[in-house]
Every structure is written in structure tokens, then in C-alpha cells.
Amino acid sequence: MAATRKVRDSAKSKRSARRRGAAGGGEGKSKGKQSGKPGIEYSEAVISNIIANGGASKHTVPDEALLFGATVSALGSNINDMHYKAGMSVGKSLYKVSSAANSYSSTEESVDGLVSFLKAAGHKNTTYQAFPDKVEITMHRDGAPKIGANLHSFEAGVMSGYLSASERRHVPVSEVACAHNGSDRCRFATVSFNRKPVPDSRKALSALAEHIAENSRTANYYSRSHGEVSHVYHSLSAPLLGDREYSEQMKSIAGYLGNEVGGKLFNSYNKNRHGNHVVDIAHTIRLLNFGNPIVESILPFHMSVAFDELNSKKEFVDVAMSFIDGLIMSGLRTSVQATERVEDGSYVVDIKETNLRERRK
Ligand SMILES: [Zn+2]
Numbered sequence: 001m002a003a004t005r006k007v008r009d010s011a012k013s014k015r016s017a018r019r020r021g022a023a024g025g026g027e028g029k030s031k032g033k034q035s036g037k038p039g040i041e042y043s044e045a046v047i048s049n050i051i052a053n054g055g056a057s058k059h060t061v062p063d064e065a066l067l068f069g070a071t072v073s074a075l076g077s078n079i080n081d082m083h084y085k086a087g088m089s090v091g092k093s094l095y096k097v098s099s100a101a102n103s104y105s106s107t108e109e110s111v112d113g114l115v116s117f118l119k120a121a122g123h124k125n126t127t128y129q130a131f132p133d134k135v136e137i138t139m140h141r142d143g144a145p146k147i148g149a150n151l152h153s154f155e156a157g158v159m160s161g162y163l164s165a166s167e168r169r170h171v172p173v174s175e176v177a178c179a180h181n182g183s184d185r186c187r188f189a190t191v192s193f194n195r196k197p198v199p200d201s202r203k204a205l206s207a208l209a210e211h212i213a214e215n216s217r218t219a220n221y222y223s224r225s226h227g228e229v230s231h232v233y234h235s236l237s238a239p240l241l242g243d244r245e246y247s248e249q250m251k252s253i254a255g256y257l258g259n260e261v262g263g264k265l266f267n268s269y270n271k272n273r274h275g276n277h278v279v280d281i282a283h284t285i286r287l288l289n290f291g292n293p294i295v296e297s298i299l300p301f302h303m304s305v306a307f308d309e310l311n312s313k314k315e316f317v318d319v320a321m322s323f324i325d326g327l328i329m330s331g332l333r334t335s336v337q338a339t340e341r342v343e344d345g346s347y348v349v350d351i352k353e354t355n356l357r358e359r360r361k
Helices: 002-019 038-053 063-075 079-101 107-121 153-167 201-218 231-235 238-242 244-267 274-287 314-332
Strands: 126-130 135-140 174-177 185-189 291-297 302-307 336-343 346-353
Touching (some): 038 079, 063 201, 107 126, 153 174, 153 185, 201 244, 238 314, 274 302, 274 314, 302 314, 314 336
Antiparallel strands (some): 126 135
8 A cells, every 4th residue: 555655746846847958857867777765766766856846835734744753753862863864865956956956066065055945845934054174054944833842854865965965974963943943943963973963752642632732722623734845855754654653652642642633622611511622623634734634423432534636645644643542532431432444545543432332321
């Protein structure tokens, strides 16, 4: 399933990159025998596509969905490093694509290629300063919710991979300050931390849950929360979900978070308004961009969630379902059974209440 989707995505990206006259034909012409790693060609196609579109992506990831993914991955013991490494491999591919289209005569010029890409991917307000011995990159983000953790290790990895390829030596990059962690902007520098700051997971998840709950209550059922980061860029970190340890950790954190959000959403008001809770659950699912929730029945509870085509990977659905399960358990205080099916290449999950006895009068 996942493999089929990957091929289709890749084909699609390549096609549109070509149609738009991709800057610098680096698009996935697999030179030589490099195709031992299946992800690389896909990355290069996506990268070319992002550069060619110049940031005019139709499909963006809502801010809350990004925040969810970034926070959950910042808190797992190894997954933060895995994100950094995934970023590095994207950064290396980016340099390959970008340097094939432009000839860079200095570090400064080459950093410009990196920053243009980050802007096109949706980090629109990104600036940099390049010195002979160091590079500093800043992403300006107004109104970023305070989570208490540095969330951009994937981006730090992209920068490190790119600069390492450009300089032909290992260049570490650290996010030395994050807009989600007490700073007014995200600052990246070519240094490595002596001691990496370890976030307080419980506090961070509680802050994130509070933010999600607050936004779910005010969410518009019919329109998605907006965001600027392109979905295909975001998808570059998705292959990690194929790693068992990674997806297990993601699932367990997501389940915990679902519980927290449920607790904050439902305990504060209208304890007995079951119908409202069901609507809030649908809002939350939509806010996090898991897909399209349809309430089939309120009592007994029955909801179906059609996952987006881009999110229809088994591992992603599992992480999302772990969250949704936690949310429903703490929100409706009932247990549910989920059954998955695939329709037109996308996942649809049916969630039905199982212990009806408690509800009967
Ligand atoms: Zn940050």
C-alpha cells in the first residue's frame, strides 16, 4: 500500500515539475546506480517541484497539524535525532538539485539557494547572514504558540545536509532558539550543542493540548485552519514512519496527547452535552488535518473519518487513530472500535461505540 502510494506521488510530482519547466532539470533522472535508496529520487522530485512552484503550493499543512507533528517528534527520545537525519538527507538532495541549476561561487551564494528553498516550502519569512566561518539563519514567526520545546530539528537537519554538501565537510546546525520556546523567532547556527536542551515532555504536551483544545472550540467546521508550509515539503519527513521504533513512539505520544486534549476540551464545560462533544471531536480531527470526519450517529456514537490522499499511509493513519482513540476515550468516556478500509487509494476509518450498556437508561 505505502509503496504504491509513494510511486504515485513521485510520478505526480515529477510530472508537474516537468510541466512547469522545473528550475534545473535535477528532477529524478536517476544517474548511475544511486537508486539503492528509494527515497532519494522521490525527495529530488519533490524538491524540484517546490522550487519550480516558487512557493505557490495549493496544498499546505494547517499550522496545528504541523505543530502536532513537530511537538510529538521533538519529545520522543530518538525520534528527534531521526528527524534531524531525515532533514540532512533532504538537504543533501536539495544541494544536488540546486547546484545543478546554479553555479555557486561562494558560500553566501549557496546559502541563498537554501534559504530560497525554505521560503518556497512555506517558511516565507526566512533571512540569513553568511560569514566566512559561520552561517546564521532566522525564521521569523509571529504569534507562534509557546510549547516549551525547540521544534525545528528537521529544518536544522536540512540546513546541515545542504551546507555539508556545499562545503564538502560535515557542518552541524542547531536550532539555538525557537519561537515555540520562549524566543520571538527561530534561530539556527552552524554550531553543535554541547548539551542539547531536553524539553519537559509533560509540560510541552499539556501546552500543545491547551492550544489544540482552544482552537478546536473556535474552529470553523467547514473550512480548514490555514497554513503556509507545503504539504509535499512536509511529506519529506514522512518516510520515517516506516521505521518501527519511530512509529511506535509516535503512536504512544499521540495517544497520550489525545487524552490530554480530550480532558481539556470536555472537562471544562458542559460535562453532559454528549452531542457537543461529538462535534468537538470532529472539529479537532479536522483542525489536525487528519481528514474529513463525518458524524453518522451521535447516540450510539458512530463517526467515519476519510483520510486525505496525501495522508493515506498506514503508519500515519495508525498514529492519527491513536490520538483519536485517546480523544474519544477521555471525551466520551466510552470505548470504540475502529475498522479501516481503503477506498480509491485513501483510508476511511469507521469508529463505532462498543460499550453501549453504560449509556442505556
Ligand atoms: Zn523553531
